[in-house]
Structures are given as structure tokens and as C-alpha cells.
Amino acid sequence: MLQAIDLTKRYEDQQLALDALNLEIKEGEIFFLLGANGAGKTTTINLFLNFIEPTGGKALINGIDVTKEPLESKKYVSYVSENVMLYGNFTARQNLDFFAKLGGKPNLTKEDYYMRMREVGLQEEAFEKKLKTFSKGMRQKVGLTIAIIKDAPNILLDEPTAGLDPKAAAELMQILVNLKRQGKSILMCTHDIFRAKNIADRVGIMKEGRLVMVRTRSEFLEDDLEKIYMNYMQEMVIENR
Amino acid sequence: MFRHLIIKEIQEIVTNTRSLFVLLICVLLIPLGLYVSTKEYEQNKAAYKDAKQMYEEHNIDNKRMNFIAEGYISPSPLSIFSSGLSGYLPNKITTDSKGVWHTENEYGINNPVALLFGKIDFYFIITIILSLLAFIVTFNSITGEKESGTLRLTVANAVPRWKIILSKITGSYIVFLVSFLAGTILGLVLLTLTTSVPILSKNYLVPFLVILIISLLFLFIFFNMGILLSISTRSSGASITASLLIWVMIAIIIPKVSPMIAQIIYPIETEEVVNKQKNMKRDEIRIEFNKAQGELMKSVLSDRGINAETMELWKIVSDPESKAAINDYDEKIVEVKRKYEEMENTAIAIIEKDYNSQQLVQQNISKNISRISPIGCYTYLVSDLTNTGLTELSNIESNARQFSGFAESEYYSKMRKYYKEYRLGGSTSAGIFGTIEWSTVKIPTLNTYNYPKLATAINTNWTDLLLICFYAILFFALSVFQFIKYDVR
Numbered sequence: 001m002l003q004a005i006d007l008t009k010r011y012e013d014q015q016l017a018l019d020a021l022n023l024e025i026k027e028g029e030i031f032f033l034l035g036a037n038g039a040g041k042t043t044t045i046n047l048f049l050n051f052i053e054p055t056g057g058k059a060l061i062n063g064i065d066v067t068k069e070p071l072e073s074k075k076y077v078s079y080v081s082e083n084v085m086l087y088g089n090f091t092a093r094q095n096l097d098f099f100a101k102l103g104g105k106p107n108l109t110k111e112d113y114y115m116r117m118r119e120v121g122l123q124e125e126a127f128e129k130k131l132k133t134f135s136k137g138m139r140q141k142v143g144l145t146i147a148i149i150k151d152a153p154n155i156l157l158d159e160p161t162a163g164l165d166p167k168a169a170a171e172l173m174q175i176l177v178n179l180k181r182q183g184k185s186i187l188m189c190t191h192d193i194f195r196a197k198n199i200a201d202r203v204g205i206m207k208e209g210r211l212v213m214v215r216t217r218s219e220f221l222e223d224d225l226e227k228i229y230m231n232y233m234q235e236m237v238i239e240n241r
Numbered sequence: 242m243f244r245h246l247i248i249k250e251i252q253e254i255v256t257n258t259r260s261l262f263v264l265l266i267c268v269l270l271i272p273l274g275l276y277v278s279t280k281e282y283e284q285n286k287a288a289y290k291d292a293k294q295m296y297e298e299h300n301i302d303n304k305r306m307n308f309i310a311e312g313y314i315s316p317s318p319l320s321i322f323s324s325g326l327s328g329y330l331p332n333k334i335t336t337d338s339k340g341v342w343h344t345e346n347e348y349g350i351n352n353p354v355a356l357l358f359g360k361i362d363f364y365f366i367i368t369i370i371l372s373l374l375a376f377i378v379t380f381n382s383i384t385g386e387k388e389s390g391t392l393r394l395t396v397a398n399a400v401p402r403w404k405i406i407l408s409k410i411t412g413s414y415i416v417f418l419v420s421f422l423a424g425t426i427l428g429l430v431l432l433t434l435t436t437s438v439p440i441l442s443k444n445y446l447v448p449f450l451v452i453l454i455i456s457l458l459f460l461f462i463f464f465n466m467g468i469l470l471s472i473s474t475r476s477s478g479a480s481i482t483a484s485l486l487i488w489v490m491i492a493i494i495i496p497k498v499s500p501m502i503a504q505i506i507y508p509i510e511t512e513e514v515v516n517k518q519k520n521m522k523r524d525e526i527r528i529e530f531n532k533a534q535g536e537l538m539k540s541v542l543s544d545r546g547i548n549a550e551t552m553e554l555w556k557i558v559s560d561p562e563s564k565a566a567i568n569d570y571d572e573k574i575v576e577v578k579r580k581y582e583e584m585e586n587t588a589i590a591i592i593e594k595d596y597n598s599q600q601l602v603q604q605n606i607s608k609n610i611s612r613i614s615p616i617g618c619y620t621y622l623v624s625d626l627t628n629t630g631l632t633e634l635s636n637i638e639s640n641a642r643q644f645s646g647f648a649e650s651e652y653y654s655k656m657r658k659y660y661k662e663y664r665l666g667g668s669t670s671a672g673i674f675g676t677i678e679w680s681t682v683k684i685p686t687l688n689t690y691n692y693p694k695l696a697t698a699i700n701t702n703w704t705d706l707l708l709i710c711f712y713a714i715l716f717f718a719l720s721v722f723q724f725i726k727y728d729v730r
Contacts, residue, residue, distance in 0.1 A: 049397050051730055071399040079397040085389035087249075089256035101245040102398040146394065 001026055002048065002077075002154050002185050006057030009043050009209075017043040019209040020057060025202075027153065030176060030186040032196035034229055035206030041189035043209070045156050048187070049079060061154055075104065078152040082159035084143030088132030092117060092142050095131055096149060103150035116145050121171050137168030144175055155179060157188040161195060173199050193229050197221070205232050243404050250412025254378070260416055263374050267424030270366050275428035278321040278362045279436045285316040289332065292347070293686065300684045306656050310336045310648040312687025314637070317628035319448055321438065323364035325629025331637055334687060336645040338653045339582075344637055363428075364623055367456045368616050369492060371421065372463045376484040378417060379467030381477040382409050387729065388477060396729045406468070406724035410717065414464050418457070425453065448695050452623055455706070458713050459619045465716035472723045495614040503607035509599040515592065522588045530581040537577055541569040604631065615712045618705035625702050628692040632701055640690055648685035655682045 002025040009018040018040045025031045033041045046052045048059045050070040059066045064073040086095045096113045100106070114127055120141045131139060140160055147155055157176075161169040173195050176186055180201075190196065196203050203220050205213040205228070212232065215223065254260045293313040300308065312334040320327050331344030359365065386392035395405060432440040439445060467484055474480040510518075539549045545566040552563070608631075611617030624630030699706060 046730060049393075051393070051396065052728070071401065074397060074399040077397070079394065081390050081393055083390065084394075086391060086394075087253055088389070089253065094252070098245065098249045099394060099398070101242065102395060102400055104399070106245075143394075150398075 001060075001062055002031075002156075002187055003060040003063075004044065004047075004057065005060070007044070007047055007054055007059050008056030009040075009047060009052060010055045016209050018047065018054075021211055023204065023211065025154075025185045025187050027185055028180055028183045029201045030180050030188065030199055032200040032203045033187065033189045033206060034191065034193060034196060034203060035189075036191075036233060038208075039206040040209040041206055042158055044206075045079075045158050045187070045189055048077065048156055049074070076152050077154045077156060078103070078147035078150045080140070080143045080147050080155065080157045080160050082162050083136065084139050086131045086139060086142060089130060091128045091130055092122065092134070092145075093127050095142060096145055099146040100149045103146075103152070105149055105151070108149065113145075113149075116149055117142070120145050120148070120175055137164050137171075140164060140168065140172060144172065148175075148179070153183070154185045155187070157186065157190075159190055160188065161190060161192050169195065193226055197225055205229060207232055242400060243408060246400070246404060246408030247412045247415075250408050251416055254413055254416045259378055260420070263378060263417060264420040264423065266370060266374060267420040268427055269424075270361065270370060271363065271421075271424030272428035272431045274361045274363055274366050275321060276431055276435065278324060278360070279432055279438050279440075281324075281360075282316055282318065282321045283437060285320075285327075285332075289313050289315050292333075297684055297686060304652075304656065304682055304684070306338055306653070308338075308652070308656075310644070310652060310685040312336070312641075312644040312648075312685070312690075314640070314687065314690050317633075317692055318438070318445065319627035320629050321432075322362065322449060322452055323623050323627040323629055324360050324362050325364070325624035325627060326631070326633065327629050330629065330633055334637070334641040334644050336641070336648050336685075338649075338657075340645050340649055341586075342641045342645040344641055363452075364620070364627075367459065368619060371460055372492060372616070373488055375417065375460055375463035376467045376470075376488050377481075378413055379464055380471055380480045380484045382413060382468050383471040383724070383727070384474060384477040384480045385471075392729050402725045402727070403721055406721050410464065410468060410720065413468075414461065417460070417464070421457075421460070448626055451695060451699070452626055455619065455622060455626075455709065458709055459615060462615045462709070462712045462716055465713070465720045469716055469720045469723060472720060472727055491614040492616055496611050496617055496620070499611035499617070500607045502610050503603045507599075507603045507606050509603055510596070512596075515596045519589050519592050522592060523585055526581055526585045526588060529584075530578070533577050533581065534574065537573055538570055541566045541573065544569065612705070612708055615709060618708040618712070622699075622702045622705040622709070625693075625698045626695065628698075632693065632698070636691070636693055640687075643691075644685070644687050651683055652685045 002023070004021045004023040007018060007021040007023075008016075010016050021040070021044060023031070023044075033044065035041050043052070047054050048061065048066060050066045050073070053067060061073040062076040064076070066073040087098070090098070093110060093113045096116070097108070100108050100113075114124075117127055118124070122138060122141050122145070126134065126138060131142065134142070144160070155176075161172060164172065169192070176188070177199055180186060180199075188200075197220070200220075201217050203215050203225060204211050213228065215225065215228070220228070296311050296313065314330075314332045314334065316327070316332070329346065331346050333345045333347055334342060335345065336342040381388075383392065386395070396402065429440055432438060440449075466487065470483050470487060471480045474483050542549045542552065542563075545562045547562060547566060608617070608621065611620075621630060625632045628636075693701070
């Protein structure tokens with residue numbers, strides 16, 4: 001379970017990146033965080049991963065305060081970033097092996113890695129190929145495999161579909177649905193409203209560091225999420241003028 | 242987990258083309274540098290032996306009082322690791338019957354182009370090439386991972402940051418070390434097979450191991466500096482730019498500028514001016530001596546009742562009183578001459594001492610400024626360990642004094658017994674009289690030139706050794722602490 005309680009981040013230049021975010025993502029739930037660039041989506045993920053320290057409130061992973069016990073909290077979270085490059089001179093399997101060991105899974109065999117890569121739809125011939133020869137979609141799949149192998153109860157994804165072709169993005173979404181079925185709490189930051197409509201259980205829209213709207217699946221399907229999101233975006237454009 | 246991080250680091254570096262480049266440079270340049278330096282040493286050694294032999298053969302039947310004894314200095318065997326001041330250091334000591342010694346450099350220049358570009362010896366490879374390669378290997382160790390997103394992924398796991406940075410330092414250093422040691426071992430094998438230098442003997446191996454350990458510590462500084470620069474910059478582009486600028490600063494600007502700054506802070510006269518001062522002093526004393534000669538002559542003539550002002554010069558030959566006065570003069574002038582010679586030597590020694598102490602002050606200022614750069618510390622330490630450094634200048638002086646004393650006791654004092662000055666006509670001449678036991682008078686040769694022992698060299702340069710350790714710890718600690726609070730975003 002992921003929880004943000006009055007989570008606030010103000011940078012040294014006094015810019016308020018996140019303003020008292022309150023959020024709870026339960027087991028087996030996919031939460032899509034939508035918003036324009038600079039709305040605070042990535043800041044939220046950075047705070048959950050303790051990449052930055054909050055200036056107020058707290059972020060909890062499975063009830064563990066990430067600021068107080070960063071190493072303990074990280075045991076319960078996997079992370080997939082935008083544009084996963086990984087180690088280009090390593091093969092897909094070598095990359096998996098390294099991150100699996102970091103994630104506390106030191107005893108996996110080559111076959112285990114192959115199996116997981118098959119699950120995310122990677123072709124057999126790619127398993128022992130160097131990552132630098134991979135397309136972006138393939139690399140994202142390896143990134144997701146890393147998250148899957150860690151088998152943490154929470155998964156954070158930061159714009160994982162950015163730059164992916166529709167087929168690769170659809171495959172990625174299917175994997176997330178499978179993970180959700182396994183009881184994972186998934187927080188995904190994205191601009192991809194269409195994917196949100198497809199698989200999200202709840203959607204939140206962020207604007208200037210604030211979570212301005214949260215809708216459940218039934219609510220946003222009823223209200224036309226696309227229209228609501230565009231309205232918020234337009235408001236922002238007008239305000240900026 | 243730490244082990245996995247190190248293994249990953251090693252794998253990552255090994256699969257990078259840069260590590261192949263480092264390996265190639267090490268296995269080609271280190272053996273080449275050692276080989277060329279050793280060959281040059283062998284040439285110098287042969288030239289030394291020839292010169293010594295020629296000197297002995299030439300003078301064995303030509304013993305005389307005005308003989309100038311020559312002591313040939315055997316080149317430092319350890320100069321094969323660092324040529325240092327070899328081209329500048331004297332290789333010959335000369336001394337005369339008055340105990341006045343000089344040092345000379347008679348090295349010929351085989352290829353002036355080599356002088357223009359400098360030598361590639363072990364020291365050069367470490368300070369210039371490997372220090373730069375250390376930066377090239379590490380410049381994107383952090384920024385590269387940040388750009389590829391792997392750093393975020395790594396830190397997103399339950400891994401303490403100190404383990405990540407330690408693994409980076411250890412892993413990259415191990416890879417570098419393997420290349421460096423491979424090149425060094427290959428170099429030693431090459432020397433053993435192709436040269437006459439007993440490189441694996443205790444005399445070579447022990448100092449070399451000390452130099453090797455210091456070199457590893459020195460390169461460790463550059464490793465940590467490279468990693469620190471990678472932590473302190475935002476991109477690999479900025480990191481390589483900063484690394485190159487810092488390297489130019491440390492390797493070229495600071496060492497080369499320090500003597501110039503010392504000259505500005507503490508200006509001293511040039512050697513030419515000091516020589517002029519010495520000549521002026523000599524002239525001054527000689528004029529005084531001439532006056533004293535005149536006074537003495539007047540005095541001895543007056544003692545014999547002869548008025549020097551009115552005396553007729555032609556009478557000197559026939560007049561017994563005048564003859565007696567001249568004999569008195571001859572006796573007394575020896576003492577006067579000795580006194581003025583002593584005065585001259587003392588005055589010259591004061592000028593030289595004063596100049597030497599000024600040089601030493603300037604040298605120390607220069608040394609201390611250049612110690613800002615680890616290359617400065619390494620240079621002073623290694624050049625002294627190989628007996629090609631600044632300390633060797635004063636060591637040569639003490640060897641020269643010893644040789645001068647040796648020549649005096651073994652040659653000049655023995656020759657003096659048979660040496661007589663006599664007057665022939667109006668002038669004074671000298672010669673050897675009596676039966677000489679020639680076998681007891683041997684041509685003085687410099688059979689043992691004392692180079693400082695290893696412990697002495699370390700002891701003399703303990704400041705530099707401590708500074709190298711300090712820099713290594715400082716940059717290591719800075720890298721670790723900076724990374725712990727590093728913004729991985």
C-alpha cells in the first residue's frame with residue numbers, strides 16, 4: 001500500500017512542487033496520476049523513492065515512512081522509469097541478474113529470467129543480446145521485468161509509455177493489469193489519458209503541485225475523463241497567460 | 242550485495258572500449274618506457290666506464306702536482322624508473338691540490354628531438370598518461386549512470402549509497418590496476434630478457450616496489466578526483482570538460498607555474514650576476530694583495546737599510562743586501578699569499594653560501610606551491626627515490642667533498658713531500674725532487690659514489706609521502722560524502 005499524508009515539497013528556490021498531497025493506493029489497485037509537465041507527478045514518485053526529502057508530511061510504503069527508514073521502505077517498492085536505458089553493454093539477462101540481486105533475489109537462475117522475459121513478451125533471441133541493440137519498447141519491457149522480478153507489493157511507474165508505439169504500450173498495460181491481479185499497488189504517472197481510461201481503477205489530476213481531482217473508474221467513465229482533463233489543462237494555459 | 246555491485250562495476254568497465262584502450266596503453270607504453278630508459282642507462286654506464294678507464298690510463302704515468310683529479314659518477318641504476326634531473330646532474334667531480342672541487346656534466350645529447358619532447362619513462366607514464374587515463378575511465382562513472390537511468394534504478398533498491406560509491410571506486414580501480422600491473426610485469430620480463438640490468442635483484446626490486454606502491458596511491462588520488470568530478474557535474478559532457486581542465490591544471494599548469502611564482506615572490510640574482518660578483522671580489526682582493534706585496538717589499542728593503550724609493554733596480558742582482566732582502570721577501574710572501582688566498586676563498590664561499598641559501602629558499606617556495614598538485618609531491622618523492630631528484634644536488638656536493646679529501650690524502654699529500662718550489666732566474670718554478678715511491682701514489686678515482694639509501698630518501702621526502710596519503714584520503718572521503726547526498730534525479 002502506498003500512502004501520502006500531507007506530502008509537501010518546496011525546493012530551495014521556494015518553488016512549491018508538491019502541496020499537501022493526500023493519497024492512498026490500496027492493494028490490487030492501479031492509480032493513474034495525470035497532469036501537465038511540472039504538475040508534481042514525478043516529484044511524488046521521487047518522494048516515495050526517497051530521491052528527495054519532503055519539506056512537509058510523509059510518504060509511506062506499506063506503512064513504513066520512507067524518510068525515516070528509506071532502505072527498509074525500498075524493499076517493498078519497484079520502480080519503472082521513463083526511457084529505461086539500463087546497462088547497454090550488458091545483455092538483457094545480465095541486467096536482470098544485477099537488479100534482481102539488488103532487489104534481494106540473489107538465487108534466480110537463467111531459466112527464471114527467461115521465463116519472466118517471456119511473460120512480458122520479449123522474444124527468445126533477445127535474452128542474450130546487449131541492451132544497446134534494443135528498441136525503446138524492448139528496453140521498457142526489460143525495465144518492467146526488473147520490477148516484476150523484485151516482486152515488491154508496490155510498483156511506481158514514471159511515464160513508462162512515453163515514446164512507445166501503440167502496440168508496445170498496449171502490451172505494457174496488459175502486464176500492469178496482470179500485476180494488479182496479483183495484488184500489487186500500482187502508481188503510474190503519465191500524460192497518457194487513453195491508457196488511464198483503459199486500465200486505471202482511479203485517476204488523479206495534478207495541477208501546480210496539488211491533486212485537484214480524483215475519480216474512480218465508474219466516475220471517470222461516466223464523466224468523460226478526457227473532457228475533464230482537457231478542461232484542467234486549458235485552465236492552466238489561460239492562467240499562465 | 243557489495244560483491245555484486247563490484248562485479249557489475251568490473252563487468253561494465255571491462256565491456257567498455259575505454260578499458261581496452263587503457264590495457265593497450267599500459268602493455269605497450271610501460272614496457273617500452275622501461276626498456277628505453279634501461280638502454281639509455283646502459284649507454285650512460287658504458288660511457289662512465291670508458292671515461293673512467295681513459296682517465297686512469299692517461300694519468301698513470303703522468304703524476305704531477307698540478308694534476309686535476311677526476312671522479313666519474315656512476316649513473317644511478319634507479320634512473321631507469323625516473324630520469325628526473327639526470328640530464329642536468331653532474332657526472333664528473335674534479336678537484337685540485339688546493340682542495341678546490343668542481344662538478345661537471347659531460348653527457349652528450351644523442352638525439353636533441355628527445356630533449357624537445359621529453360622522455361617516456363615510468364614516471365612520465367604514471368604522472369601524465371595514467372593520471373589522464375584515470376580521469377578518462379572515471380569521468381562518467383556517476384553522470385553516465387545518471388543519464389542512462391541506472392543510478393535511479395539502483396538507488397530505488399534497498400542499497401546503502403556508501404556501498405554504491407565504494408563499489409564504483411573499487412571496481413574501476415581494480416580494472417585499472419590489472420592493466421597497470423600487466424604492463425608493469427610485462428616491462429620487468431622484457432628487461433630481464435633483453436637487458437643486462439638485474440631488475441629482479443634486491444637492489445632494484447625493493448625500491449621499485451616502493452615506487453609501485455606510491456604510484457598506486459598516486460593513481461588512486463586521480464581515480465577519486467575523477468569520480469568526485471563526475472559527482473559534482475550534471476552531465477558527462479560537463480564532467481569530461483571539467484576533468485580535462487582540472488588535469489591540465491594539476492599536471493601542467495601548477496608544476497610549471499610554481500617556479501615562476503617563486504621567482505616573483507622571492508626574486509634572486511641569476512648565476513651570471515653572482516659569477517660577476519665573485520670575479521669583482523676576486524679582483525678586489527687581488528688588488529689588495531698587490532698592495533700588500535708592495536708594502537712587504539718596502540718593509541724588507543727598509544729592514545736592510547735600503548730605501549725602496551731611491552734604490553736602483555740593477556743593483557738587486559749584485560748587491561748582497563738587496564739579495565738578502567729579496568730572500569726575506571720570498572719567505573714572507575708565502576704567508577701573505579696564503580692569507581690573501583684564504584681571504585679570497587672565504588669571500589667567495591660567503592657569496593656562494595648566500596646565493597645557495599637564497600636558491601634554497603626560492604626552491605622551497607617553488608616546491609611548496611607545486612605540492613598543491615599531487616604530481617608535485619609524486620615528482621619530488623619518486624625522483625629522490627631514484628636518485629635523480631633535487632636531493633641529489635646536495636648529495637653530489639658531499640660526495641665531491643669526500644672525493645676531494647680522498648684525493649688529498651691519497652695523492653696530493655704524498656706528492657707534496659717530493660714537491661719543491663725553486664727559483665730559476667727571475668721566476669719561481671716547481672718540480673718533483675728526490676726518489677719517489679710511485680707505487681704509494683695512486684691516481685685518485687671515485688670508486689664508490691654514495692647514493693642515499695631508500696630509507697633516507699623516504700625520510701627526506703616524508704612531507705610528500707604524507708601529502709600523497711592525505712590527498713588519497715581526502716578525495717576518497719569527498720567522493721563518498723558527496724555521493725551520499727547526491728541528487729540522483
